[in-house]
Amino acid sequence: MDIRVGTGVDVHGYSDDPDRTLALACLQWPGERGLDGHSDADVATHAACDAVLIASGVGDLGTVFGTDRPEWAGASGEQLLGEAARLTREAGWSISNISIQIIGQRPRFLPRKAEAEAAMSAVVGAPVGVSATTTDHLGFTGRGEGLAAIATALVTRG
Secondary structure, eight states: OEEEEEEEEEEEEBOSOTTOEEEETTEEEEEEEOBOSSSOOOHHHHHHHHHHHHHHTSOOHHHHHOTTOGGGTTOOHHHHHHHHHHHHHHTTOEEEEEEEEEESSOSOOGGGHHHHHHHHHHHHTSOEEEEEEOOTTOHHHHTTSEEEEEEEEEEEEO
C-alpha cells in the first residue's frame, strides 16, 4: 500500500467589509468578522485542501484554485474542499483522514467543533478532526488581525 502525508497552511487577514461573514471549517459564523480573500477565505478548508492536494501529488491550493482562476472567485470552502477531494480520488488516492488546527483568538471554536468536523467529514468522505488554539495574544493572530490554520492529510493507494 502506498501512503503519503501532506501538510497545508493558510492565513487570511480580517476584511474591512462589515457585511462579510466569517466562513470557517465549512460553517458560517454570524456576528464574527469575515476574512479577506479571493474565495470565502476559510482558512481551515484551505489548509485542508492544500494538504490533500500536496499528498496526492495533484498540486497545491495556489495552482489548483489560484487567484488567476476567476471561476473560483467567491467559492466556498466547502466547494474547494469537495473539488480537492474529487481530484485526489481522480488521481487514484483515497483520503484516510485530515487533521486541522485553527490558530486565532476568535471565534470560540469548541461549541461548534462537532458540527464543523461533521460538515468537513461529509464533504471529504473521510474523518476530519479540527481543533483550535490561541497564541496568547502574540503575533498577528493574537492581535486579532486574522486567522491561520495548519492541516495534515493522510492519503493511501492500493
